[in-house]
Amino acid sequence: MSGFDILVKGGTLPDGTVADIGIKGEAIVAIAPRLEGTAGTTVDAAGNLVASPFVDPHFHMDATLSYGLPRINASGTLLEGIALWGELKPLLTHEAVKQRALRYCDWAVSMGLLAIRTHVDVCDDRLLAVEALLEVQKEVAPYLDLQLVAFPQDGFYRSATARQNTLRALDLGVDVVGGIPHFERTMADGTRSVTELCEIAEKRGLMVDMHCDETDDPLSRHIEQLAYETQRLGLSGRVAGSHLSSMHSMDNYYVSKLLPLIAEAGVSAIPNPLINIVIQGRHDTYPKRRGMTRVPEMIAAGIRVGFGQDCVLDPWYPLGTADMLDVAFMGLHVGQMTSPADMAHCFDMVTGVNAAIMGLDHLGLEVGKRASLVVLDAGSSVEAIRLRPDRLCVISRGKIVAEKQKRVTTLTLDGRPDSVERRL
Numbered sequence: 528m529s530g531f532d533i534l535v536k537g538g539t540l541p542d543g544t545v546a547d548i549g550i551k552g553e554a555i556v557a558i559a560p561r562l563e564g565t566a567g568t569t570v571d572a573a574g575n576l577v578a579s580p581f582v583d584p585h586f587h588m589d590a591t592l593s594y595g596l597p598r599i600n601a602s603g604t605l606l607e608g609i610a611l612w613g614e615l616k617p618l619l620t621h622e623a624v625k626q627r628a629l630r631y632c633d634w635a636v637s638m639g640l641l642a643i644r645t646h647v648d649v650c651d652d653r654l655l656a657v658e659a660l661l662e663v664q665k666e667v668a669p670y671l672d673l674q675l676v677a678f679p680q681d682g683f684y685r686s687a688t689a690r691q692n693t694l695r696a697l698d699l700g701v702d703v704v705g706g707i708p709h710f711e712r713t714m715a716d717g718t719r720s721v722t723e724l725c726e727i728a729e730k731r732g733l734m735v736d737m738h739c740d741e742t743d744d745p746l747s748r749h750i751e752q753l754a755y756e757t758q759r760l761g762l763s764g765r766v767a768g769s770h771l772s773s774m775h776s777m778d779n780y781y782v783s784k785l786l787p788l789i790a791e792a793g794v795s796a797i798p799n800p801l802i803n804i805v806i807q808g809r810h811d812t813y814p815k816r817r818g819m820t821r822v823p824e825m826i827a828a829g830i831r832v833g834f835g836q837d838c839v840l841d842p843w844y845p846l847g848t849a850d851m852l853d854v855a856f857m858g859l860h861v862g863q864m865t866s867p868a869d870m871a872h873c874f875d876m877v878t879g880v881n882a883a884i885m886g887l888d889h890l891g892l893e894v895g896k897r898a899s900l901v902v903l904d905a906g907s908s909v910e911a912i913r914l915r916p917d918r919l920c921v922i923s924r925g926k927i928v929a930e931k932q933k934r935v936t937t938l939t940l941d942g943r944p945d946s947v948e949r950r951l
């Protein structure tokens with residue numbers, strides 16, 4: 528085939544094969560060891576990793592880049608973060624939320640992060656953040672898939688208007704049903720909320736993604752109900768449990784029963800390693816629990832497990848750069864996933880697995896899929912996690928949306944090895 532709009536030459540794919548990728552319009556039209564033909568633009572990717580774009584299945588875009596507003600989280604706990612967000616919420620304006628979100632989307636694109644699922648708090652009766660992020664979703668659609676989750680941050684039942692606001696947000700076009708069962712007043716209310724929220728999703732034909740058991744309490748078992756309702760309502764493949772932190776502290780015998788139930792139900796898991804490691808275990812002395820759920824064990828049980836970012840510069844987390852390789856790096860460490868196969872899988876988790884969790888079938892390095900990819904200054908997926916290197920070229924829907932010159936000096940300002948020193 529000839530006449531490509533873009534030809535990405537000689538890149539190394541995550542599986543180690545070297546290939547050219549031909550793009551026409553918004554689609555990948557050819558992948559082969561060597562493609563002949565003319566191209567409007569040729570991207571020399573020789574020696575570089577070419578991968579499907581990064582995908583973040585768990586984020587809070589209504590809160591991002593608000594760090595320090597109106598004050599800093601002194602204890603570092605989840606509960607102070609929620610209280611602090613409650614102080615900030617009445618001060619939010621439509622324009623400020625929108626501008627911060629758009630700025631974050633620019634960061635994301637520069638990092639090759641081209642799909643994000645963001646929770647949006649519906650407990651402000653104005654639904655100001657919902658309306659702002661629906662506008663952002665439309666504006667970034669030409670280059671970034673943004674999925675919105677109706678998230679009753681203050682409790683679906685615990686907050687007086689959260690139930691009606693969740694329904695209002697879904698009526699406005701929010702894509703996914705959220706929840707926070709461990710934050711309801713009682714375990715029983717948490718259980719009821721899982722049931723009703725799944726029924727709402729089933730009636731409306733929507734996906735479900737709940738903050739589920741984001742606590743160190745080993746008796747927080749709402750994931751069990753989430754798996755049950757998923758099976759009962761036929762929602763398999765459309766439901767995700769985010770965090771699942773309590774599983775870290777659960778009784779081992781109970782977990783041996785729980786994991787097959789989650790797998791049978793087809794519920795995905797989205798731990799958020801950067802945030803789980805920082806927020807959980809704050810009430811412990813020593814030993815301090817790590818708080819990340821049982822990632823390798825869930826994968827071994829056949830559960831689809833991705834990694835999310837959750838927060839960047841907001842009431843819960845003072846750092847972050849929109850780099851999903853930071854997320855994979857932390858997840859790999861906390862999960863002790865250091866075998867070559869596990870490390871390579873951690874890269875897949877922040878690309879293809881996350882895309883599958885979000886139902887983004889159009890992403891992937893295959894002929895016929897959308898022409899969205901990222902060229903990294905690394906020789907393999909494991910090296911990418913080790914270096915968290917520059918994104919040399921980012922292509923979205925057949926258009927180059929970010930580029931960076933390859934570094935060739937032997938000294939770098941940020942102290943990371945550069946491309947000359949890279950190969951071992």
Ligand code: FE2
Pocket residue numbers: 585586587646738837
């Ligand atoms: Fe979250």
